[in-house]
Amino acid sequence: MKRLLTKLYRLVIAVIILIAGVTFERTGLIELLSDPYEYPVILELLIQHVYIVGLSMLIATIIGITAGIVLTRARFRKYAGICMYIIGLGQTIPSLAVLALAMSFLGIGFKPAVFALTIYSILPIARNTLAGITAVPPELIDAGKGMGMTPMKILLEVEIPNAMEVILTGFRVALIINIGTAALAYVIGAGGLGDLIFTGISLMQTDKLLAGAIPVTLLALFGDFLSELLGLVLISKGLRLSNR
Amino acid sequence: MITYESVTKVYGKGLNTVTALDNVSFTIPKGEVVVFLGPSGCGKTTTLRLTNRLETLTRGVITIEDQNIMDIDVVQLRQRLGYVIQAIGLFPNKTIAENIAVVPKLLHWDEERISKRVDELLEMTNLDPELYRDRYPAELSGGQQQRVGVARGLAADPNILLMDEPFGAIDPINREEIQDEFLKLQTKLKKTVAFVSHDIHEAIKMGDRIAIFEKGRLVQYDTPEVILTQPKNKFVSDFVGADRALKVLGLMRVSDIINRTPKNIIQGGDRSAEALHFLNTKDSRYGIVLEHNKPIGFVTQKSLKYEDGPVRDAVEPYPVFLREKTPLRDVLSSMLMYSTPTFCVVDDDKNFAGTVTYNDIQKAVKASYADETENVEPVETEVAS
Known part of the structure; x- marks a missing residue:
């Protein structure tokens, strides 16, 4: 079969x-x-696209995971709800509107695009970090405490490794949304593969349209694959065994 | 040694306070296993968690080895006390070796010493180091996981072990086995153990002493024998159960009631008629037949009557032989199964060591209850007057 x-x-x-x-x-x-004249342009746009996505994802991951961790500490746990609500608002606003808003105070170009995409990607990462750490069985934390592990050790050796799968799911969602949304960055002058797509649409030129759309699709698929690989590296074998 | 002095724990503030522990005082002597026993919500787990400061004391003093626990740094205190909980407390992201090595690593032992200790502990708990060292908890059965849990608690060789219902989640057969293994270890290691349990069987089996809790109070703190034979109040006797006579038998061993010089011994080579006469003079219906000091079975007066040759031809063999260490509960069970009123006790070389009869067992049970039956108050007369 x-x-x-x-x-x-x-x-x-x-x-x-x-x-x-x-x-x-x-x-x-x-x-x-x-076409020897078109081919380097496409490649350059692709690199630009990857650069925008990479930078915004890096910042978003750092902020998102930090926020998620801070909000699960006993002292800040009571603020978790309200913080998640505020971060969630960022995602409720349509992506184009976020870009427009970013442009209104950062001008046009690379900076507002990265800013907008970062804001847009924080939520899935922060939310999943929070959910993942909250879902770590309390017995594990209790065992760690009872054996005399410091809160830092418990975080690094127990909480994060056991929440890693959920955190990575958040990362994957953020990455794929990010790659898609980055195509809109062209609108505020940041370049990227959106350049080809929008030009293709305006000129009714299907070959140009596809030259932008297909790499974006492949990039998204590659992002998904990359997250999968990251899972193999970052998620402990013991956890993968217990989920089977 | 652990001492508890007027230990009180109150949860909540203002009007919503709940007293989880009320003025509890007792001492766990060095090298003994004390089982904290009681229904859920009685304060037994709270007492344990107060000891390693997973909960904070409201009032009172707890000392370990004559040191107030509040004077010890909390992290150091916890590293000094071995902590064993149910198997779910193993870290699924760490290998078995890493799980066991948690506390040694916190104490900054060097790599070599840690790996040596891990192997030693795995062997101690009947797990092959070669096979299990690099596996993950998810690859082990519940019983094996619990063995690792015990090994982890023992890792840094603490003098004191805190065990929070460690064997609660294992199936009965494996639980028995693990309990036996732990007892065997304990006779070697002589740790001071605080053991939380809700199972009276486990408490009787594991505990040198039992502390029974009810609604945050320590009701009775005694050896299992005393708890079974002289329960302090209705709560304790209800908790211990109506079959406590049988539980007492589980604690007593053949060596406690053995009759080493029974009067009705016959040699296998004797003539049947002589043997019959001998039994008549001793006023005994049975004879125990020995040959070269090894019991080969028993004869009744009836069976001897129709026998001409030596006694050994009329012998009925014993279905089982007892050892001095056999619990009386098992002896009684054999008696009911084989309806044989007398059993022979043998030593390691199958030599005759003595006998146990049903009457001996009954006498022993009666003796252990003697105080209680004498102290029964005449309730009915009080009602009448």
């Missing part, structure tokens, strides 16, 4: 690639990509 499914899966993939190839040829995408 499983082998049959694998065969079917491979067949479907092959058909999709075939159809895609034909479509690309018809729309002139392949011609565009092989």
